Amino acid sequence: MAHSLKVALLGALVLPAATGLVGAQATQAPKFAYVDSRVILQRAPGSAAIQAQITKERSDAQASVAKWQDSLRKMYDAYRKEQPTLTPVQKEQREKTLQQKNADFDQRVSQLDQEMQKRQYDLIQPMMAQIREVLDAIRNEDSFTFIFDVGNDPGLIVAADKNLDITERVISRLKPIVVNVTRTDSTKAPGATKPAPAGITKPPVKPPTR
Numbered sequence: 309m310a311h312s313l314k315v316a317l318l319g320a321l322v323l324p325a326a327t328g329l330v331g332a333q334a335t336q337a338p339k340f341a342y343v344d345s346r347v348i349l350q351r352a353p354g355s356a357a358i359q360a361q362i363t364k365e366r367s368d369a370q371a372s373v374a375k376w377q378d379s380l381r382k383m384y385d386a387y388r389k390e391q392p393t394l395t396p397v398q399k400e401q402r403e404k405t406l407q408q409k410n411a412d413f414d415q416r417v418s419q420l421d422q423e424m425q426k427r428q429y430d431l432i433q434p435m436m437a438q439i440r441e442v443l444d445a446i447r448n449e450d451s452f453t454f455i456f457d458v459g460n461d462p463g464l465i466v467a468a469d470k471n472l473d474i475t476e477r478v479i480s481r482l483k484p485i486v487v488n489v490t491r492t493d494s495t496k497a498p499g500a501t502k503p504a505p506a507g508i509t510k511p512p513v514k515p516p517t518r
Contacts, residue, residue, distance in 0.1 A: 338453040341446075342468060343475045345459035348439070354485030358431050361487050369424050373417055380413050434485050442481045446474060 349355055387402050394402065447455055455474070458465050 336451070339451055340454050340456065341450070341452050341472050341474045342456040342458050342465070343473070343478055345457045347459065347475050348479060351479050352435060352439075352482050354435060354487065357487045358435060358485065361431055361489060362428050365427060366424060369420050372420065376413055376416060380409055383409060431487065438482060438485070439478070442478050445481075446477060
């Protein structure tokens with residue numbers, strides 16, 4: 309999740325420019341402009357609120373994971389304490405139960421991570437759509453062939469005419485985004501597992517030893 313807002317919006321800045329090669333423009337002299345996505349991300353109305361909401365929900369999700377993990381650890385600790393008094397059959401049953409609880413825990417963490425990724429996308433999507441619309445409108449108005457993003461990889465452009473910078477023009481057309489703070493928490497049935505959760509980490513729980 310750390311890649312979140314910046315990566316998603318950079319993609320939004322690139323997409324509209326490519327459509328400038330179709331139609332009558334293909335027979336005209338190329339016309340270029342550029343934007344700095346870093347500035348747009350910093351100053352777009354609603355950007356800070358979106359990032360704050362993402363940070364808050366990620367923190368809430370991590371708190372849920374910590375609570376689940378603490379509950380599982382208590383179960384392991386209780387088993388270790390009682391282990392000397394258990395029969396071999398009881399030990400086997402308890403260990404199977406603990407192993408299943410640990411598997412359920414892994415699945416719940418994976419599901420929560422997937423839901424957080426979708427939630428992050430849902431929060432960012434309105435701003436992405438608006439940026440696409442603004443860029444496409446400006447491209448059409450001025451018949452730009454390409455609109456470059458110098459904030460994406462500034463090393464690719466070593467010099468540029470400041471008069472071609474339409475960053476401020478884009479920002480001036482962006483409207484505030486209403487952040488949807490409603491989301492559905494999942495602490496129930498797990499979904500498909502996924503490696504390397506983005507933003508949701510699970511502290512390890514050591515398996516019991518006989």
